[in-house]
Amino acid sequence: MGISAAVLGWFIPGLGHLLLRRWSKAIVYFLCVGGLAYAGLVMRGAGFAPGADDMFDRLGFFADIGTGVFYFLSHAIQTNGPDVAHASGDYGTRLFATAGMINLLTVLEAFEIGRGRRN
Numbered sequence: 001m002g003i004s005a006a007v008l009g010w011f012i013p014g015l016g017h018l019l020l021r022r023w024s025k026a027i028v029y030f031l032c033v034g035g036l037a038y039a040g041l042v043m044r045g046a047g048f049a050p051g052a053d054d055m056f057d058r059l060g061f062f063a064d065i066g067t068g069v070f071y072f073l074s075h076a077i078q079t080n081g082p083d084v085a086h087a088s089g090d091y092g093t094r095l096f097a098t099a100g101m102i103n104l105l106t107v108l109e110a111f112e113i114g115r116g117r118r119n
Helices: 002-011 015-019 023-042 055-065 087-114
Strands: none
């Protein structure tokens, strides 16, 4: 149950906790991760692309992919493309990466709960 909760929780934030019947955590995690990811995209933050040569870009991609479905929907949500020339776009990039890192932490928690190591 731990691995399936972790994978589902990564793809749709909070879904792993929903599977584990942690209703309130599932709602809070979805709203927090989704809100940060949406705010980052609306602020026209840049998403990191896979296969970059720079280590910081690779870490940025790892953080961005942590948002799960929001990473794959980012081009549909952000129709004007990124704009990091302005401060809001730079902050948006950071918000989107933060959403991914928070979601990866919730994935670890769902995995631990699913394995019975945590309540």
